Amino acid sequence: MYPDMMNMSPYSTVAHTQIDIDTDVLVAEETGLIQSLIVWNDEVNTFDWVIESLVDICNHTPESAEQCALIVHFSGKYAVKKGDFDTLKPMCEALLDRGISATIG
Template sequence: MVDMEFAPDIEELVDVEEDLGQEDVKSLIVHNDDFNTFDHVINTLIKVCKHDVHQAEQCTYIIHFKGKCAVKKGSLKELRPMRDGITDAGISATIE
């Protein structure tokens, strides 16, 4: 049973999270395909998302083996240009 004395504290924490805009954090998802090379995806993530080589390589392997990978988190405003840059390179990407 929950001690009702602590319930207002929980509500207050939720309000703080909402004030910080946590619900606006989205993920830029890159999806696997059968025609883009590893090098192309790696180079695109470096160029568009400003990943370092190691991070881009890891994301590319996750994309290949898991089918998709969240390559960046941020606001819709931050992620849209990155998604557009990735899709302009012929790679499938969505924002969720």
Template structure:
């Protein structure tokens, strides 16, 4: 076993993991005066795979705070969800 090689390999893996974790984005849904609570809840359950409780909590935050991060992930993971939220007439963006 070559200790030097193992140490360098571990450092390379740690750097790769750090780079991946820092590339996380937020999928944010914004409040509007159009959509009902039920519509937003149902959409978050369907599009973001939220539980009913998660969707209800996010919907309340959207209503009272003006926005809520509904999902965290890479841009590639979130872009389809963002488009699906737009298709359901929700205001959303990836930040």
């Protein structure tokens, strides 16, 4: 309890604050749902090819692309980019066109 409230009678009138939830914000978040572009490990593509593709398609720095490629290799998959579906879809298609396994989820 707050110190000011400890000395109050239980019959005292206490002002209550009402909090309104802005439902417009919730709707906006649902329509702009953040997705992940996931790259999957395979036994076909080289590290250099995956790194080059992430730099070209996803605008990664070479260092970031290398880290992503290592995580994909050792973990089996990795979310290499986050964003809305409309932004990620062409990136996913471009990776698939290069023979790299990718999904949006």
